[in-house]
Amino acid sequence: MELPxxxxxDGSEPSLRAVDWAADEAALRGAPLRLVNASLWERYEGVSRATGADRPSEQVMVEDVVEAATRxxxxxxxxxxxxxDVLPDDPVSVLLHEGHAACALVIGSRGRNGLVELLLGSVSLAVAARAxxxxIVLRGGHESRPAAGEHRRIVLGVxxxxxxxxxxxxxxQEAQARGAALDAVRAWRWPGREPTDQPPVEGEPARRNERQAVEILESALGGPAADHPSVELRLRAAEGPARGVLLAAAAEADLLVVGADRHHGHVGLPVGRIAHAVxxxxxxxVAVVPGRAGTP
Known part of the structure; x- marks a missing residue:
């Protein structure tokens, strides 16, 4: 049975954009699509779900949300x-439970002030850290959202x-489903370089760091790429901070893929510093992929 x-x-504009994107993605993958709404009204009201005219207004509202999304x-x-389905729990618990039997989770983030999300957390961060x-998180705040596969380009942060x-x-796998090219990107830094307007100095230490970045790219992609010979793969080692390098690389991409650094993340950054930043x-x-996902 194929995983959905x-x-x-939840009826918000970010979630509706996520529904549109997920519908396109499901069509690309040939996968079933499952819509879930988290609702705690039954728990708070102490009632069971009713039918017909006796349905509480809260039940009517959440059922209307999922019916509209289905249409x-x-x-x-x-x-x-x-x-x-409407499930009686909080959004994080519902999505984590659904993730046990899903090929991927798609979430529309409201994209509020970055400092607020950094301090307080969010559904998308909590789910990405534990699923x-x-x-796959679609940030809010962008009025136009390209359809899945429009650019035919995927970016992977290695x-x-x-x-x-x-x-x-x-x-x-995503690149193959779209007929897209895959740009695998690894950032590297000049040794001892401080933020400055002066150009970096060429030298053996810098070349060594760049070669090391290329070797990491080749090691990470060598085995997996053999299973996808039809994908155009481009390896790129780019100098600069990882956040800036990845965001620049993904400026015109269908998807940015990063790993979830769950064991080495800083305090307050449960998905890891780079995933949190992007x-x-x-x-x-942005697709945040746990270390064991997709492994044999």
Whole structure:
């Protein structure tokens, strides 16, 4: 049985954009689409779900939300197998539970002030930090959102360690589904370079750092790429801070893929420093892939 793509819906504009994107994505993957709404009204009111005219207004509202989202998918992508459900729990718990049996989770972020999200957290950050499957976050605040696959270009941020193969495999699968090129990017820094207007000085230490970045790219992509020979793969080592390098690379991309650095993240950054940074700054959807996702 093929695992569904799951998208959280709450009736807001960000969630409706996520529904549209997920419908396109499900069509590309040939995957079923599952819409879920988290509602705690039954728990707070101490009542069971009713039918007909006796339905409480809260129940009517949440059921209308998922019904409208379902119609939206069917109008946009009639060939997609779509199902929907209202689940009695908080959004993070619902999405984490659904992620146990999903190929990926899709979330529309409201994209509020970055400092507020940094201090208080958000549904997207909490889910990306703990989900078993890849989590794809579409930031709010952008009035126009390209359809999945419009640019035919995926960007992969290549990190350190043995878990880098999982994001690589996911990015290659996405590129193959879209008929897109994959740009695998690794940032590197000039030794001892401080922020300055002066150009960096050429030398062996700098060349060594650049070669090391290229070697990391080749190691992370060599094995996974062999399983996707039709994907145009471009390896790029770019000098600069990782956040700036990745955001620039993803400026005209369909998807930016990064790993979830859950074991080495700084305090308050449960998905890792780089994933946290791009989730707050990317103009395209960001897929945060846990280390074990996509591994044999």
């Amino acid at each position: 793509l799951v998208v959280g819906v 939206r998918v069917r109008d946009r992508r009639p060939g997609v197998n779509v199902s929907a 078993d499957c890849p989590v 990190g350190d360690g043995p878990h880098s193969s999982a994001p690589a495999r996911f990015a290659l 989730l707050h700054g990317s103009d395209c959807p």
